[in-house]
Amino acid sequence: MLRRSILTCFAVFALGSAAQAAPLNLVLQDSPDIISSFIDVSYDAATDSLSASGFALDINYTDTDQAAIAGGLFQLDAVIDSAGNLLGGALTISGTVAELGYNSGTLLTGTLDQFGAGAGDPLEFIFTVTGGDAAALYGGFGGIILAQTGYSGSFNSDFDNLISGIPGTGTGVADVAAVPIPAAAWLLLSAILSLGAMRRQR
Template sequence: MVRKLSFSAFWATILLAFSINAHGAPLALTMADTPDIAVGFITVEYAGGSLSANGFALSFDGSDTDPALDIVNGLFTLNAQIDSAGNLASGSLVVSGTIGSQYSGTLLTGDLTAFGFNDNPAGDPLEFLFSVTGGELASLYGAVGGIILASSGFSGSFTHFSSTSGTADVAAIPVPAAVWLMLTALAGLSGFRNR
């Protein structure tokens, strides 16, 4: 167990170190089916380099065989500092609520490590990678999670955008996908150094 945790922590550190400024292209996240938190009714606001997304964590799917469970009093908060060129400087995620009698309080926390979006006029979705930092569900998510934020109001330009009908999917990222994203980030960095 310690070896598995150390391996996951190693990859989370590598992803954080090499992908903090990812931008300009979709991350094309491949997310695990479970664990998965469905989020709705998200109010999204971007202005002056600050993105906030606040909504309701609606359900949690923790197993491929059992049905999703409702999250009572579920809240979703994502805050990010993203400049006018789409560069992620920092950000965080907090999901809280109660799932049955098993989980209550802060369910998942994370630090945003990568950001991707479509450059085309359609803009949506916005994609984030995060390193898992805590919460009742942290052990189920492992070291790295992903967020796909849709209906954000983003139209391809980082001037100002907003929406009151956003949705999000918060899921774990399988280790092979995390490795692929890390290698992509490394290739991008080497491309910048060669210029």
């Protein structure tokens, strides 16, 4: 019941406001956790477009059990304006894990609801789960911590983590894991309070 109520609040809040950049300070659960690496990250300030593309390597499906992902790919696309407001985005993790019966080719998909960042790495996101073989492990939502992105604290200009701008040279890493319900509830409450303060200032 608590999970359902929180999910409903997340959905209402996501539809009604933008998510501004301030560190979320996410503490992710040990499982489920999809571990990705070799991620190319680039941000285009002219279009407000953030793209992160790499390889999904392993999934921790319990706190003590890990399985390799075959053909795993990580893709995150977000629209983040110059003020650090998340205007939309999506997560797609593809691949198969035969030992878990995950054979459809899609492990996890989601829509990005909240975004946080400070003066540099990492970039943090909260997402609503929309599908994939591993969706049941995550429940309704999860968190993403994306590091080694090339972000230095501003969305006023382009940035990336590529060597000489060459695709395939990115060294970004990401954890896509479940977020404890109390932590998620606190993040939601903080976001709502921040939104209320912003509206009062206007």
